[in-house]
Amino acid sequence: MRPEILNPLFASVDTLKGVGKRRADLLQKLLNIPDDEGARILDILFHLPWQVVDRRLRENIAGAEIGGTATLDVTVGAHTRPPRKGLPYKVNVFDDSGELTLVFFSPRAEYLAKQLPEGERRLISGETTEFGGELQMAHPQYIVDPDSKATIPEIEPVYPLTAGLSGKILAPLIAEGLASIPALPEWIDATLLNNHSWSSFKVAISELHHPKDISALDPTLAPWNRLAYDELLAGQLALGLVRQRLRRSLGRRRRGDGSLRRKILDGLSFTLTTSQERSVEEIADDIGRPDRMLRLLQGDVGSGKTIVALLAMAIVVESGAQTVLMAPTEILVQQHYDTLTGFSSGAGIKIAALTGRTKGKTRASLLEDLKLGKIDVLVTTHAGFQDDVQFRELGLAVIDEQHRFGVHQRLALANKGNNADLLVMTATPIPRSLVLAAFGDMDVSRLLEKPAGRKSIDTRILPQAREEELLLRLDIAMKAGARVYWVCPLVEESDLVPANSAEQRFAMLESRFGSRVGIIHGRMKGADKVRVMEAFTEGSIDLLVATTVIEVGVDVPDASIMIVENAERFGLAQLHQLRGRIGRGPTQSSCILLYQGELSKNAEARLTIMRETEDGFRIAEEDLRLRGEGDLLGTQQSGVPGFRLARLEHHAGLLDIARQDARHILAQDPLLKSDRGQSLQVLLHLFERGDAIRLLASG
Numbered sequence: 280m281r282p283e284i285l286n287p288l289f290a291s292v293d294t295l296k297g298v299g300k301r302r303a304d305l306l307q308k309l310l311n312i313p314d315d316e317g318a319r320i321l322d323i324l325f326h327l328p329w330q331v332v333d334r335r336l337r338e339n340i341a342g343a344e345i346g347g348t349a350t351l352d353v354t355v356g357a358h359t360r361p362p363r364k365g366l367p368y369k370v371n372v373f374d375d376s377g378e379l380t381l382v383f384f385s386p387r388a389e390y391l392a393k394q395l396p397e398g399e400r401r402l403i404s405g406e407t408t409e410f411g412g413e414l415q416m417a418h419p420q421y422i423v424d425p426d427s428k429a430t431i432p433e434i435e436p437v438y439p440l441t442a443g444l445s446g447k448i449l450a451p452l453i454a455e456g457l458a459s460i461p462a463l464p465e466w467i468d469a470t471l472l473n474n475h476s477w478s479s480f481k482v483a484i485s486e487l488h489h490p491k492d493i494s495a496l497d498p499t500l501a502p503w504n505r506l507a508y509d510e511l512l513a514g515q516l517a518l519g520l521v522r523q524r525l526r527r528s529l530g531r532r533r534r535g536d537g538s539l540r541r542k543i544l545d546g547l548s549f550t551l552t553t554s555q556e557r558s559v560e561e562i563a564d565d566i567g568r569p570d571r572m573l574r575l576l577q578g579d580v581g582s583g584k585t586i587v588a589l590l591a592m593a594i595v596v597e598s599g600a601q602t603v604l605m606a607p608t609e610i611l612v613q614q615h616y617d618t619l620t621g622f623s624s625g626a627g628i629k630i631a632a633l634t635g636r637t638k639g640k641t642r643a644s645l646l647e648d649l650k651l652g653k654i655d656v657l658v659t660t661h662a663g664f665q666d667d668v669q670f671r672e673l674g675l676a677v678i679d680e681q682h683r684f685g686v687h688q689r690l691a692l693a694n695k696g697n698n699a700d701l702l703v704m705t706a707t708p709i710p711r712s713l714v715l716a717a718f719g720d721m722d723v724s725r726l727l728e729k730p731a732g733r734k735s736i737d738t739r740i741l742p743q744a745r746e747e748e749l750l751l752r753l754d755i756a757m758k759a760g761a762r763v764y765w766v767c768p769l770v771e772e773s774d775l776v777p778a779n780s781a782e783q784r785f786a787m788l789e790s791r792f793g794s795r796v797g798i799i800h801g802r803m804k805g806a807d808k809v810r811v812m813e814a815f816t817e818g819s820i821d822l823l824v825a826t827t828v829i830e831v832g833v834d835v836p837d838a839s840i841m842i843v844e845n846a847e848r849f850g851l852a853q854l855h856q857l858r859g860r861i862g863r864g865p866t867q868s869s870c871i872l873l874y875q876g877e878l879s880k881n882a883e884a885r886l887t888i889m890r891e892t893e894d895g896f897r898i899a900e901e902d903l904r905l906r907g908e909g910d911l912l913g914t915q916q917s918g919v920p921g922f923r924l925a926r927l928e929h930h931a932g933l934l935d936i937a938r939q940d941a942r943h944i945l946a947q948d949p950l951l952k953s954d955r956g957q958s959l960q961v962l963l964h965l966f967e968r969g970d971a972i973r974l975l976a977s978g
């Protein structure tokens with residue numbers, strides 16, 4: 280149970296003034312919150328600014344820096360309505376030093392007449408540009424009369440990825456959220472707090488949302504450090520509690536006789552790579568030991584983790600127990616089910632799939648079979664966490680693409696089998712040094728080489744302006760049988776972001792290529808998604824327009840072309856994941872990265888890396904490096920899953936301290952009963968590691 284003191288922070292954002300359904304949805308998108316959970320106040324508070332705009336009134340028109348943000352005290356001059364359609368509405372303004380033209384595209388004239396009455400003084404703030412020898416400001420962010428000066432923030436924080444949600448909208452929400460932070464007990468050790476000159480949680484987070492200048496947002500300074508430490512400490516404590524618990528529950532030795540494994544291997548059309556073989560041996564070794572296995576199987580997209588998982592599960596099935604494979608989405612469950620069934624057809628392993636769509640009689644009889652031990656391998660989503668999903672004897676839980684699941688969900692799952700071994704599969708190329716932070720104390724097996732016979736992918740960078748040429752080529756390729764992904768970035772319909780939404784793109788491609796085109800995106804129902812993926816797999820659709828829902832783990836080996844639209848807006852890790860969807864079959868694959876407008880230096884560097892290499896570890900390193908240089912394209916895309924505030928490129932040092940701190944705490948106060956222990960329980964709940972607390976009570 281979450282302590283009541285935290286309730287205000289976990290209240291839904293729609294309890295904030297001015298937030299209705301539409302804004303709540305926007306916030307949920309912006310904050311990357313899964314569809315079935317809404318954004319909470321805590322989520323906006325943890326969404327930290329990455330830039331500031333200085334709106335202090337300092338210069339006059341003559342002194343305004345072109346291309347910068349200026350706040351000016353001006354007198355309104357003449358309005359000029361657009362002479363013809365397509366041209367902007369202009370308003371002349373001036374001060375003693377010169378004049379400036381305010382420019383509005385498709386405005387409401389009455390509104391502007393009211394906002395900017397001729398002859399009156401106004402304070403305006405926005406970006407200045409020069410156009411045709413004229414100093415201009417397009418769509419100022421602020422137009423206020425001089426009495427309302429205070430409504431223009433002097434230093435305005437800028438938040439990442441706020442398409443459709445301006446800082447102006449966010450600011451009052453954040454202010455209200457900050458005000459609702461209760462007085463929380465201090466959980467950090469007093470000496471540590473003093474040594475680092477850290478202030479309280481509330482003060483630290485307030486400071487970050489009200490930066491005095493850009494340097495206040497330095498992740499290595501006190502306010503951010505404090506919050507990162509909170510998060511890291513919560514993580515380490517939770518892991519410590521899990522470990523404490525696991526130590527009390529022994530695993531079982533399972534060896535198996537190799538019969539199923541032999542049959543599976545005999546049926547494969549390929550031979551295992553060396554690292555696949557080694558990983559299977561390492562896993563077999565763990566499973567054969569009396570203590571519980573906690574192992575991470577790390578391998579780039581397409582490196583062949585699935586067969587390794589199947590062989591691991593086969594060992595357990597040979598020994599008479601059951602296994603579960605969990606994946607984050609229904610599509611993946613379906614795919615794993617198909618793949619595993621294919622691989623094990625000759626071995627006689629009983630495999631079943633359970634998702635939220637499995638209902639009624641089917642579900643009841645499946646659960647019955649599971650309980651009786653008639654099912655060897657259950658492939659499932661979150662649906663598998665439900666209490667009525669019971670195994671006769673669960674020996675191994677395999678979790679694919681785990682970053683969608685929390686540590687404690689994994690644990691909940693492992694607890695369904697009191698001594699089940701745990702294998703986590705990830706394609707995230709986390710450096711070994713960070714595995715601990717992300718996954719806790721796990722052993723690691725790595726798939727280093729790609730399966731033999733895989734051709735490299737030809738990656739090209741192309742301006743959107745050459746789209747027509749691309750479409751002509753696509754037509755030819757599709758007529759020759761190619762299967763194509765067309766990926767669009769997820770955006771709100773906003774005229775500020777020049778990006779094509781998937782639906783628009785679909786309409787355009789459909790009018791050109793007809794029924795060969797399909798679409799899949801996050802707002803579709805699971806069943807519809809599965810249907811579209813099936814059509815694409817079978818080839819009744821040749822071109823699939825998608826948002827990044829295809830990103831995780833989708834396997835259609837026949838797909839050989841991927842087009843990523845507005846590739847400049849994607850993070851490197853994401854592009855790498857996306858590109859991993861092609862190049863899986865025997866044909867030569869190509870990836871076309873389309874970009875719009877001028878590429879920034881950083882974007883160019885990112886796309887160039889994509890062209891140069893397919894090595895996931897190298898891409899991860901470059902990603903970290905480029906981000907360190909100030910490109911903050913979505914902190915959520917940071918390579919290490921599970922952290923909201925801590926950024927390991929800056930806070931890795933704190934991780935060590937947190938680990939020692941957690942160990943020390945649990946050695947002295949294993950049940951978190953002391954005063955500090957109780958405060959730490961609040962911390963755990965604050966970072967949603969509350970499940971770990973339940974372990975204090977349980978066996």
Ligand code: ADP
Nearest residue numbers: 549550551552580581582583584585586730731
């Ligand atoms: P991922 O690690 O991304 O989950 P998969 O397990 O989906 O990768 O494997 C990608 C593809 O490679 C699958 O079609 C699989 O059958 C194939 N594959 C796996 N191992 C090998 C191998 N040793 N040789 C050739 N193909 C392989």
Ligand code: MG
Nearest residue numbers: 584585679832
């Ligand atoms: Mg996979």
